[in-house]
Amino acid sequence: MGIASRKEREKAEMRRLILGAAHDIFKENGYDGLNIRSIAERIEYSPATIYLYYKDKNELFFALQYEAAAAKRDHLLPAASIEDPWQRLVEFGRLYVDFGLKHPDWYDLLFLTRAPMEHIENQDCWTLGMATHSFYVETVEACVAARYFKSTDSATIAYTLWCHAHGLVSLFVRERMRMYPPEERGELARKSFAMIVKMAESL
Amino acid sequence: MGIASRKEREKAEMRRLILGAAHDIFKENGYDGLNIRSIAERIEYSPATIYLYYKDKNELFFALQYEAAAAKRDHLLPAASIEDPWQRLVEFGRLYVDFGLKHPDWYDLLFLTRAPMEHIENQDCWTLGMATHSFYVETVEACVAARYFKSTDSATIAYTLWCHAHGLVSLFVRERMRMYPPEERGELARKSFAMIVKMAESL
Amino acid sequence: MGIASRKEREKAEMRRLILGAAHDIFKENGYDGLNIRSIAERIEYSPATIYLYYKDKNELFFALQYEAAAAKRDHLLPAASIEDPWQRLVEFGRLYVDFGLKHPDWYDLLFLTRAPMEHIENQDCWTLGMATHSFYVETVEACVAARYFKSTDSATIAYTLWCHAHGLVSLFVRERMRMYPPEERGELARKSFAMIVKMAESL
Amino acid sequence: MGIASRKEREKAEMRRLILGAAHDIFKENGYDGLNIRSIAERIEYSPATIYLYYKDKNELFFALQYEAAAAKRDHLLPAASIEDPWQRLVEFGRLYVDFGLKHPDWYDLLFLTRAPMEHIENQDCWTLGMATHSFYVETVEACVAARYFKSTDSATIAYTLWCHAHGLVSLFVRERMRMYPPEERGELARKSFAMIVKMAESL
DNA sequence: CATGAATGAGAGTTCATTCAT
C-alpha cells in the first residue's frame, strides 16, 4: 500500500520535474525552442526517458497548457468569494491582468501560442478554461441583474472588458510596449485598468 | 546611369517577388510553414537565389514585417483626412480592427509573432509603426484638446482604447473565440466596438 | 524434488505464456511488429520479466520457430498412419498445403522468414523439421519401391512435389496472388493440387 | 541543350549510384538492414543528399523493386522470340528459374519481401510484372490452343507450373535447402526442372 | 521472482545555409 503510493508519488514527481523543465524552456525560448532533447538535457535524463512519462510532444504540451490553466484558475480564485458582483468583477479583472503580467509564459501558452490544438486530447484544459470563463460571464450577468449598468447586454459587456484586459496583457507578453519607457509601463497598465473600470461604471 | 537604375529596379522587383511568395506562404501555413525552400519553389527559383536578395531568413522576415507595417498604414490612411478629431479617432479605431480581421496574417506578424527581433535591423519597420502610432496618439490628444473627454490623460486614453482593439483582434487572430459560435463572432466584435466607442464618449 | 519439479512446471508455463503472446503478435503484426514490449504488455508482465525466461529476442524467436515446427508436425501427423504409400503421399501433400493456408504465420516463420538463424541454437527446431522431411522423403521412396512411378529418382520426385507445394503456399503467404480475384484463389489452389497429383501419377 | 542533358545524365547517374548502394545493402542485410544512413555512408554522401533524389524511403524501395522487375523482364526476354509455344514455355521457365538463382536478391524483392506495398505508388513495377505474367499465361494458352496438352485448363496449368518454379527458387533464396549438401543443390534444381517439364508433357 | 526506471543506439526526415560553377 505504502509502496504503491510512494511509486505513484515518484511518478508524479518525475512528471512535474519534466513539466518544470519544459516550462522553463518555454519561458526562455518559446514554443519553437521547446524540444524533447532540451528538456532531457536540463533534467539530466536521456530523451527516451521523457517518453516514459509523456506519450509524445503533444501530450507534454497539453499537460503544460493544463498547468497554465490551473495556475490561472488558482490565481483568480480569491475573487470568487467576493459577494458583491461588481466588486467581484473588478477584482476578477485585476487578478486576470495581474496573472498575465506576473506569469507571461503561462498567459502566452493559454491565449497566444499557436500550437497543435487538437480539441479532443486537450479537453481537460479546455474544460478548466471554460469553467473560469463561465464564472466570469456569470459575474457580469449578476452585475446586470443587479442593475449595475444601464446596458443589459451582458455578453457584449463581458466580451468588451475581456478584450481590454487581454489586449493589455498581450501587449506586455509579446513585447509590443517598446514605445513606452520600461519604467512607465506598469504605471500605464494600472492607470488603464482604473480607466476601464471607470468607463464600465458609466455603461 | 540608366543601366544602374534598371539593375536597381530589377533587384527591387525580385525582392518584391520573394516577399510576395513569403507572404502567401506565411498566410497559408503560418510562421512555421515558412521556409526558404517553399518560397523558392513558389517563385520557381532556386533556394540559393533567395540569398542573393536577403542575407538570411531573419532579414527576409524583417522585410515581411515592414510589408505588414506598410499595409497597415495604407489601410488606416483614409482616417487621416478626417478633420474632426473624434470622428477621426472613431474611424481610426474602426479601420484598425477592420485591418486586423481582414488581414490576420499581417496583424499577427506585427503584433503577435514572437520572432528574432533584433532592433537594429528592423529599424524601418519600427519607424513606420511608430509614425502610425504617433498619429493615433496625436488624434487622441486632439480630442482631449478639443475637450471631447472629461479626462485629460490622453496617454492613458490612447493606450486603453488600443488595448481593447488589440485584444479584440488578437482573440480572433489566435483563435481564442471558440466559446462563441462562429456565426456570432463578427456581430459580437461589431457590438463591442460600438460599446467601447460609447464608453469613450462618457470618459 | 516435488518443489523443484513444480518450479520447473511453472517456468515452462511462463515460457508458454510468453510464446503464446509472441505468436499472437507475430500473427497480427508480422515479424517487425513483434517486439519485447508488446509481448510484455499482452501478458501483463514487465519487459524485464521476458528476459528471465528467454536470453534475448533471438532465443525467443527460435522458440517460436520450434513451436511452428511442432504445429506443422501435428498437422501432418494424421497422414502418417495411412498405410498405402501413395495415399499417404497425397494426404501428406494435401495436409501440407492445408497447413500453410490455414496458418500462414507458422508457415512464414518456418519457410519464409529471413531471420537470425544461428544453426546451433536452433538445433531443436531443425531436428524436428528434418524428421518430418525425412518421413516425407521416405514416403516417396516407398512409392518408388512399390513401383507407383516409372521414375525411380525418389529424391528428385520428392523435391519437385515439395517445390510445387511450397510455391503454392508461398504465393499465398506473401500475397503474390493479386492478379487473381480473391474469391477464385482457393479454387485455383485446389485445382492446382489436383493437377500436380495427376501429373505425379504419370511420372 | 548539351548542358541540360548532361545534368539530366548526372542526376540519373546519382540515382543509380544510390540505387546500387541500396541494392548492395539489401543483398547483404535484407530489407531491415536497408536504411537511409547506411546507403549514405556507402556512397559517402550525407543522408540528406539521398532525399534530393528520392522523396522518402518508400520511393527508394519502389525504385528498387522496379529495378528488379526490369531485370527480370530483361532476363526473360530471349524466350519471347521463340515461335513454338511449347519451346517458348520451356525456355521461359528455364530462364525464370535461372533468374531467381542468379539474382536471389532481385527475386526476393519481387516475390518474397514483405514490405510497404502501396499499390498506387508502385504502379509501374506492378504494370511491368503484370505484362510479364500475362505473356507467360498467353504462352500457356497458346500451348493449349496448339493441343500440346490434353488438359485445356490453361489457367491452372500456368499456375501450377509457376508454383513449382516459384517454390524451387524460393527454397534457394530463403535458404531452406540445408538438408541437401551444397554441391548437390544445383543439380537437384536442374533435375527437378527437367522432371516438371516431362510431367507437363504428359498433362 | 519480478519490475520500475532508465538508456544508448539508431530510425526517418527537414531545414537553413554554403559554394563551386
Place this chain on the structure above:
DNA sequence: GATGAATGAACTCTCATTCAT
C-alpha cells in the same frame, strides 16, 4: 545573376536491453 548539389545539425520517436531493488 543564378543555381545544382550538398550538408551538418537538428528534430521526434522506438526498441532491445540492463540493473538496482
